[in-house]
Amino acid sequence: MSFRSRPRYPRPLPEIDEERLARTRTCAGCEIRYGVFGEHRYCPSCGRLPAATVAFDALQAETARLDALASLPDEIRAAVREQGVFTRSWVDTIENVVGVVEALGSSVFHEHVADAEERLRGKGSIFQRLDDMPDLFVSAGFPDVRGSVESPAWQRLLRTWAARHASPTTTGSSTRSTCAGCRLPVPLGQGLVISDADCRQAVGDATALCRALVDVGPR
Template identity: 75%
Template sequence: MWDNSPFPMPDGAKITGRRGDQYKVSVSMPFDPDGFYGRQCPECSMLFRVNADDYEALPEGLQLWCVYCGHNADHTEFWTDQQRERAMEAARALGAQIVHQGFTRMLRKSRSTARRGQVSISFRNRPPYPRPLPGIDEERLARTRTCAGCEIRYGVFGEHRYCPVCGRLPAATVAFDALQAETARLDALASLHDETKAVLREQGVFTRSWVDAVENVVGVVEALGSSVFHERVTDSEERLRGKGSVFQRLDDMADLFVSAGCPDVRALVGPSTWNRLTRTWAARHVFTHNDGVVDERYLRRVPGARTSLGQRLVISEAECREAIADATALCRALVDLGPSPAP
């Protein structure tokens, strides 16, 4: 199917204007089967998606954010490789016809001079027939998200920290997303075929993943606790002076919030959950700093531990999932903390 412009253009491309020898061409970009429009960061080159209806409703001069690295630029810079190739094919179709037209005009002049014996040119006047534009066939989305701020729907293919329209995501959104990712990783390992599981288990992949999850949930809580404290406590910098990595230390973090007039998160999550969290934090410490070998510090923090001094901790999948659930409860408690009283 071709349009009726001076130069035939393939379906999806149309000449919309001309100024002198410059042409303006509009090229349609198909959405994916889920109704999402591909975007690619010009800085880190990673792909993400934005709902087509939501995207079309955005203002023309939109500054877009890369959901992964936070690069911020005009939305027209976020073409995907396949979209760029589609546009270039339209440009090539127009360019070939402009060149053909130029040769045709030159041929007419040459024929007139050829009759005077000055030059002889042979030219077969067959206009180029534009090829169909390439389609867009990019990776399908597994999950879509909706920004709590601007409500735009988008999809990602990895860990992200930004909304494509709003920019930096709230710390709570990042925290809960990270905890869900840990659960998704465990679920993916559990769904593997038995033969694959056996190979990975023998190589220690499962136990390493469980240890990584324990270490990661501590990092998630640390980041959220720090963000909430800075947001809710007006004199946060003064209170944090000289306290080091206080948000890595569970009871110290709880005491810090209490001293600032906030509720005690230990009471909010309950004693049994807090005891398990204390054990998780102690486990994280020995895995991070002592290759999982139990030291005196661990035994002081976990009274009645089944392991002895010098033994190496072993984490089970059930304990790992429990740690994620407990960390999720703690993150909810942190988010629910009210602001401290005015000094």
């Protein structure tokens, strides 16, 4: 009796229509039109873009990616879901949304606060902590951005931040939070599930928060 093993190769991922991810942008500075994929920080002609432009464009890029996945034919969606592509993409979206707000908050604070570095000394990654960031602006004489975001949206943002900083196990359960003060959206050990709807809501709520940060000014 003989046995011969054969290697098993995973099925390749289906191709994604890149045209759906391409977006045309016009630079507000030099008015050049150009195409981009995903997040971009520079105009090909005049250089670095304003922080607000980068933030809002990055959030729009997340929506474009969600739309591209949602538009896949049913037979392809099944294969992609089986290989974990949807889950990985949704987790990435939550991480990216938090990163966008963090970067914009830091940029706005440094732009408007003369002694920003001194105020930030010893505070660690404060722009990653959703409740601490508004308090930082208030301490520097700025209005509380929480007042510019509807209460239900702020509560959802808190859950989004907690999900971003959750440390998952190999089985997808949330074991702890890597962010001090972040309350996990599920009990310890319970599976943390993120959906397309969660991501779209997070993008919308983060957009409102980014508008509040852009409009912030000394009292």
